[in-house]
Amino acid sequence: GAGVSQSPSNKVTEKGKDVELRCDPISGHTALYWYRQRLGQGLEFLIYFQGNSAPDKSGLPSDRFSAERTGESVSTLTIQRTQQEDSAVYLCASTATGLTYNEQFFGPGTRLTVL
Amino acid sequence: GQQVMQIPQYQHVQEGEDFTTYCNSSTTLSNIQWYKQRPGGHPVFLIQLVKSGEVKKQKRLTFQFGEAKKNSSLHITATQTTDVGTYFCAVPGDSSYKLIFGSGTRLLVRP
Numbered sequence: 530g531a532g533v534s535q536s537p538s539n540k541v542t543e544k545g546k547d548v549e550l551r552c553d554p555i556s557g558h559t560a561l562y563w564y565r566q567r568l569g570q571g572l573e574f575l576i577y578f579q580g581n582s583a584p585d586k587s588g589l590p591s592d593r594f595s596a597e598r599t600g601e602s603v604s605t606l607t608i609q610r611t612q613q614e615d616s617a618v619y620l621c622a623s624t625a626t627g628l629t630y631n632e633q634f635f636g637p638g639t640r641l642t643v644l
Numbered sequence: 645g646q647q648v649m650q651i652p653q654y655q656h657v658q659e660g661e662d663f664t665t666y667c668n669s670s671t672t673l674s675n676i677q678w679y680k681q682r683p684g685g686h687p688v689f690l691i692q693l694v695k696s697g698e699v700k701k702q703k704r705l706t707f708q709f710g711e712a713k714k715n716s717s718l719h720i721t722a723t724q725t726t727d728v729g730t731y732f733c734a735v736p737g738d739s740s741y742k743l744i745f746g747s748g749t750r751l752l753v754r755p
Contacts, residue, residue, distance in 0.1 A: 560741060571732065572687070572745040579741065620686060629736040629743055630675055630694075635686040 531555070533636035535621050541642045542611055550606045550639045552621030558634070560627030561604050563596060564620045566638070572620065578604060579627045611643045646671065646737045650746030658754050663720040665749035667733035674736055676716045677743070678707060682729040690718075690731075723753050 534553040542548050554561050563575040574588040578598040589595070593611075598604035608615055618638040624631040649668045657663055667676065675694045679687040691700055693709035693716060700707045704727075706719045720727055730748040737744040 564745075569750075571747045574737070574742060574744075577741055585739070585742070622687075627741040629741060630692065632677070632689040632692070633679075633687075633734075633743065635688070637686050 533621055533623050533634050535619075535636035535639050537639060538637060539640045539642075541644065543644050544613060545610055547607065547609045548611055548641060550608075550619050550641070552604045552606070552623075552636055554601070554604070554621070554623030555634055557601075558623035558625055559601050560624045560631070561598055562622045562624075562633065563604070563606050564622065565590075565617045566620055567617045575606070575619075577627070608641075611641075613643050616641055616643045646735060646744050648733060648735045648744055648746045650733055650749055652749055653747065654750035654752065656752040656754065657723055659725060660722050663723050663727070663751055664717055665731050665733075665751075666715065666717050667735070667746050668715045669735055670714070672713050673716075674713075676709060677734040678716075678718055679732045679734060679745075680729050681732065681748070685729075687732060720751075723751070725753050725755050727751060728753050 536551045559580045561578045564572040566572050576596045577585040593609045596606045618640050620638045621636045622633040624633050677692045678690040681687045691707050696713050697711045698709040704721045708717045730750045732748045733746040734743040
């Protein structure tokens with residue numbers, strides 16, 4: 530079956546504009562994660578969704594960042610009033626159940642450049 | 645919170661040489677996962693280790709989990725140019741669902 534997909538693959542925006550990034554997880558995967566990866570750096574946890582439970586938003590760096598997920602389907606990550614330090618690759622991953630024993634399947638990422 | 649140290653930060657080897665990356669935790673781990681990220685790509689799961697002292701092999705890759713379950717290593721024998729990429733370890737964080745990724749070891753292979 531299809532893997533995790535993300536869109537757009539690249540996004541260039543001007544400082545101050547809002548952007549919306551989309552993630553389509555693997556069908557049937559209940560858990561979905563968003564990560565941020567700055568150039569040459571590791572993965573920084575942003576937010577976690579599990580089914581209809583309240584999301585873990587503890588990794589969101591500021592109130593300009595928000596994310597939504599409807600049930601066990603698509604998720605969107607929104608960054609308002611983008612800043613240059615938001616430039617990074619935003620990765621989405623899904624897992625079957627969300628436990629740390631599960632393999633995380635990553636999407637190809639969205640490369641965000643804020644001018 | 646949980647942290648994991650990964651070393652070295654990068655390594656440049658001649659094709660055919662061996663390569664090892666290490667992950668160290670200050671606390672006992674229930675499990676550890678390893679991922680590979682090719683340049684310009686996304687992380688791809690390689691393996692998970694769960695048992696104390698566990699050793700798993702995938703062709704030229706050997707993964708070890710320490711006896712105390714606080715450290716792990718990934719060893720590549722006779723590197724090839726296809727091994728180029730960044731290797732990350734990932735350990736459970738402060739919840740049942742959160743993974744903490746190491747900073748990664750970037751491997752460069754000279755042909």
